[in-house]
Amino acid sequence: MTAAQIAPSAAPLSLPGRPLRVAILGVTGAVGQELLQLLEERSFPVAELIPLASPRSAGQPLRWHGQDLTIQPVSAGAFAGVDVVLASAGGAASRQWAPVAAAAGAVVIDNSSAFRMDPGVPLVVPEVNPGAAFAHRGIIANPNCTTILLTLALAPLQARRPIKRVVVSTYQSASGAGARAMEELRTLSRTVLDGGEPVSEVLPHSLAFNLFLHNSPLQANGYCEEELKMLNETRKIMGLPDLRLSATCVRVPVLRAHSEAVNIEFLEPFPVQEARELLQAAPGVELLENFETNRFPMPTDVTGRDPVAVGRIRQDLSDPNALELWLCGDQIRKGAALNAVQIAELLLQGPQAGGNV
Numbered sequence: 001m002t003a004a005q006i007a008p009s010a011a012p013l014s015l016p017g018r019p020l021r022v023a024i025l026g027v028t029g030a031v032g033q034e035l036l037q038l039l040e041e042r043s044f045p046v047a048e049l050i051p052l053a054s055p056r057s058a059g060q061p062l063r064w065h066g067q068d069l070t071i072q073p074v075s076a077g078a079f080a081g082v083d084v085v086l087a088s089a090g091g092a093a094s095r096q097w098a099p100v101a102a103a104a105g106a107v108v109i110d111n112s113s114a115f116r117m118d119p120g121v122p123l124v125v126p127e128v129n130p131g132a133a134f135a136h137r138g139i140i141a142n143p144n145c146t147t148i149l150l151t152l153a154l155a156p157l158q159a160r161r162p163i164k165r166v167v168v169s170t171y172q173s174a175s176g177a178g179a180r181a182m183e184e185l186r187t188l189s190r191t192v193l194d195g196g197e198p199v200s201e202v203l204p205h206s207l208a209f210n211l212f213l214h215n216s217p218l219q220a221n222g223y224c225e226e227e228l229k230m231l232n233e234t235r236k237i238m239g240l241p242d243l244r245l246s247a248t249c250v251r252v253p254v255l256r257a258h259s260e261a262v263n264i265e266f267l268e269p270f271p272v273q274e275a276r277e278l279l280q281a282a283p284g285v286e287l288l289e290n291f292e293t294n295r296f297p298m299p300t301d302v303t304g305r306d307p308v309a310v311g312r313i314r315q316d317l318s319d320p321n322a323l324e325l326w327l328c329g330d331q332i333r334k335g336a337a338l339n340a341v342q343i344a345e346l347l348l349q350g351p352q353a354g355g356n357v
Helices: 030-041 091-103 128-136 146-159 180-192 223-239 272-281 332-347
Strands: 020-023 046-053 061-064 069-070 083-088 108-110 139-141 164-171 243-251 257-266 285-287 308-315 322-330
Touching: 020 030, 020 091, 030 046, 030 061, 030 180, 030 272, 030 322, 030 332, 046 061, 046 069, 061 308, 083 091, 091 108, 091 146, 108 332, 128 223, 146 164, 146 223, 146 272, 146 285, 146 308, 146 332, 164 322, 223 243, 272 285, 272 308, 272 322, 322 332
Parallel strands: 020 046, 020 083, 083 108, 108 139, 164 243, 285 308
Antiparallel strands: 061 069, 164 257, 257 322, 308 322
């Protein structure tokens, strides 16, 4: 069964206004663990939590919100009576189980790339395109982490003056490759400091005191898969099918926060102060800049926090219609788990929410 084969009535467009049965698929991963924390932090109305993972993790104990739970193996029966599934177990698992869960009546909010470009599946950043969530047919896709951070900065500017072209370079943390990559960065950094030779087993190269171009598969046009995700997903989320965007994605030795250098060309000049005021007022964005002290967003500013920090907004000296800016955001949080929980909260509020996340 594919996403397109799910009947439109398989799942409610909005979640019921009562405590929900919530399943987390991929609960043992870095994003799964963050989902657990966020559901508790944000007092999401959970009547029952169903922790799901692969058979090798099944049976392990899990402590959540004062309850002793047991991780269950994912199966078709595990979704019976579930209201919402927060899925973060990878594309293969999502392709197998998301349609099954949706057919059983759940709304699936999927963190993998499996359905993002499916024309029948909404791709949602609640602060940017909240209305899209209510066009779902059982599955809603959570965008790529770098795309989420980027669109939070682009959307308020595009709403004021049309964007012509975006050029972005990303500086992506180990967390984007999962919990094992984060642990490898810790381990290999100690190895280097102790005078040893770092040998990577999770990533293709050691990230310890190093960086390399993103390791997703290269395409025939010379761009990697990650870079094309930014192009295609940004176009879909912002409803700009002809947006010109070029990305260069880089892995850097940071644990869990991504950074992006963004050049935005508009159809006309955009006063810097006007852009600064728009971004300062934008939902999900935190303006952090002090030109006198050369203080702008850093990964440490956003690690473990919700906002995307934006700063160093300036006129592009090479183009009177272009601005430059810098941003940082927690990859596990707003780049993945938080965005998924916000989508679920949006469905609880109903179509009248209007993007109040």
